[in-house]
Every structure is written in C-alpha cells, then in structure tokens.
Amino acid sequence: MENDGTVERNFQPPIIITGMSGSGLSTAAKVFEDKGFFVPQNLPPQLIVDMVKLATSKNSPVDKIAIVTDVRARMFQGSLLGTITDLKDFGYEPIILFLEARDDVLIKRFDGMRRTHPLQGDDPLSMGIQRERESIAPVRDQADIVIDTTNLSVHDLRRAIEASFGDVAEKKQHITIESFGFKHGSPPDADFMFDVRFLPNPYWIPELREFRGTDPQVSDYVLSQEDATSFVDKVTELIGSLLPGYRYQGKNFITIGIGCTGGHHRSVAISEELKRRLSQRGDVDVSVLHRDISRK
Structure with missing residues (x-):
C-alpha cells in the first residue's frame, strides 16, 4: 500500500455493493450496518477510492467499510470497473457483492413502490431495466459474490449475505x-x-x-x-x-x-x-x- 497517510491496520477488505435497481441494495446496506460496517451510499465512482483511503487513514475510527453504488451514482463520470482497478493498484482488494433479480420481479417491485426506473425516461419500465442490465454486465462478470434475490424475502436476503460472507477478516x-x-x-x-x-x-x-x-x-x-x-x-x-x-x-x-x-x-x-x-x-x-x- 503506498505511503499516502494510510497505515497498516486491522482493516478488512472494502466491500462494494452494487447490482440492479430494485434487487435489494438498501437491504444489503442495512445488513452490513448491523454487522458494524461503515456504509456510505450512492457514492460516484470517482469518490469511492477517496472514501476508502479516508477510512484507512491513521486516525480513522473505521476498520471496515461497505460502499453501496447504484445506477444513480454511475451516472457520474468514471466507471466502477476503473474504480475497482484503482483500489487494487493502491493495495486494497475489494470484495464485490452483486445483487440481481428477474425482470418480471423487478417490474413488480417498482410498480409496488410506485417508482420509475432511473434509466427508463419516457419509455416503458422494462426498457430502463434492460439498459441497466446491459450497462452493468461487465461489473457482474467481475463480482466475487452474485446473489439472485428473485425468490428471496428481506429475511432470506439477510441470511444469504451473512452466509456468503462469513468472517471477511479471514484471508481464506x-x-x-x-x-x-x-x-x-x-x-x-x-x-x-x-x-x-x-x-x-x-x-x-x-x-x-x-x-x-x-x-x-x-x-x-x-x-x-x-x-x-x-x-x-x-x-x-x-x-x-x-x-x-x-x-x-x-x-x-x-x-x-x-x-x-x-x-x-x-x-x-x-x-x-x-x-x-x-x-x-x-x-x-x-x-x-x-x-x-x-x-x-
């Protein structure tokens, strides 16, 4: 890790939580908050590296961080794949958690919340979901953990996350x-x-x-x-x-x-x-x- 004011502490690998809108990103954030993580949400890609550096600085009270970035944050300049590469170059090995669900389930969830998809514009909801799925496919390919929430309740998703991660402090x-x-x-x-x-x-x-x-x-x-x-x-x-x-x-x-x-x-x-x-x-x-x- 380069000498930029950070120190070697018992700092767990940073976790990047991303995926499809409506797939449970907010629930995932709550799970990690309950596990004692500092969880900033909707950071643009350009700010994620800065946030991790700040969290690992000498006087930081944070020893584990999980960052949520969704389609709204990805509208800013910079790419999430580039951010992941930058984190690795600085000596951090991020863990990528990707959440997804079937299109029909995402549509039902958006309709139930009476929300529009950030990428649908004047088109049907299905078009916004399709655009997001295509844009984020390269990130899915890089993910360490992919959880399909199609058939999962909020409680099921919590159990799936807890089971998938175990003790992330262990280098196993x-x-x-x-x-x-x-x-x-x-x-x-x-x-x-x-x-x-x-x-x-x-x-x-x-x-x-x-x-x-x-x-x-x-x-x-x-x-x-x-x-x-x-x-x-x-x-x-x-x-x-x-x-x-x-x-x-x-x-x-x-x-x-x-x-x-x-x-x-x-x-x-x-x-x-x-x-x-x-x-x-x-x-x-x-x-x-x-x-x-x-x-x-």
Missing part, C-alpha cells in the same frame, strides 16, 4: 453450501450444483416427514445410505482438488448448490455433512444456507 477462501428444492427453482448463482434426488426420500417415511435434515432422525437416515457416503466423499474430494486453482485465479468465494425435491430433507442433511467435512481442512471458511427448509 469462503465456501457457501446452499441447500434448495428443485420445485422452487435452482439457485442461479451457484458455481457447482448437485442433485441428491437419487437418495431415498425421508418424506415417504411417516415418522420422518415432519422433521428436517437438520434433525438427527433425518440426518442419520440420509447419511446411513451407502450412496450418500460415497457421494459426500467424491464431492469433498472434487471441491478440494479445485480450490488451489480457484485461489490462483483470485476466486475466493464459492457457492455449492445441493438440491432435492423440496429442500427439506436430503439436500439439508447432505449440505450439513459437506460443511462438516470441508471445515476440517482448516484453510477455508465454510457456511451453510438452507434456502427452502421452511417453505412448503
């Missing part, structure tokens, strides 16, 4: 294992996706149906299957073999999707076991998110 790769039900749609942000519907379904066992994969009764049943043990062994080996390559490429956030029919039993039990196995490595931070465990 972070793995999020997300269980889900295929009948609710697969997670579009998963780097890997595995289908465990080949395992016997506890739903068809009356005494197990009302329990979940986090309960010992169900977990013991699922993991007692010979195919389950083999599956977890192979996935653990596969992920372990890929981690060095991802680390070399600078990819430090990895999402693994584990799916069954409803996201209640098999995927949950397998996800918990994968978390246990991968956590034993010691060189990765692993968290688990059960997306559909409470859904019917």
